[in-house]
Amino acid sequence: MLAPTPTITNKYSISDKDLKSRGFLLRRTISNLNLDHLNFVFMAVGFPKCDLKKIKLVLENTNSILWVEHKKTQKPVAFAIATEDNVFNAIIWDVVVYPSYQGIGLGKDVMEIIVQELLEKGIVNIALYLEPRVLSFYRPLGFVVDPDGIQGMVYSKKQKKK
Template structure:
């Protein structure tokens, strides 16, 4: 836990970098070791086509690029997660939060590339966005979790329906 803890309690910065183990050698084992890093960025100037590729990889429905751009622009915090191997940089995770910049934030669009799932990178991404929100003095951090990720968020300190508070969605046709 010490890695996550240090990441979480670290100084607020727009990017944190950690060095991951080098990739396994392939073929005849003659390659040199390529340094591999995973880092986070809060830069909103993200390539939305690269983001779309990431969302495609997890099977999300396509959304109009224009609206995705607008949503990112008007999100309070955007945290993207990148893997860098030598000169090559790849978007491997993304999350963003809407907020009133004072009390509340709601986290949306948490996505981790399937190649990086199950290895703690999702937790790392979430801890990073929580850290960013806390550094902005946001005390009420919320989200809406699909059933299969409720336990993932629970392990990060999120509680479902605390004191009976219910997340609700408006359906125009159900009125």
């Protein structure tokens, strides 16, 4: 059974204009995104270094991309991506904020905006892929452990040890 369509409030903690006044630009496309710098942001928060060709391929085939550029350095400092079926379902992946920019609200801003934009598309089932250590960050943003008790699983090719 489908969930009812949530009410869209259009209330972000910060607008594009406010971000710009703080020295940041909100980007929704991969134009001007330096993939080396993006990879550096991912590595700074503990992700492994990725092949730039693969990153580019992922980004070219994803509709929901948000990243925050520091105007002065012209480098990405926050990033989020969502994959979606363009009708009902989306999963938010890879939400990252460069460590020296954490704690100033960029992660919250990116999350609120990407969720709002998914809701505006009519997508009502929004899942979030995250590490357990950051659950407390996402709870105030409206994310809960699945209230219906549905558990997610991931496929793994790892062999069982005998």
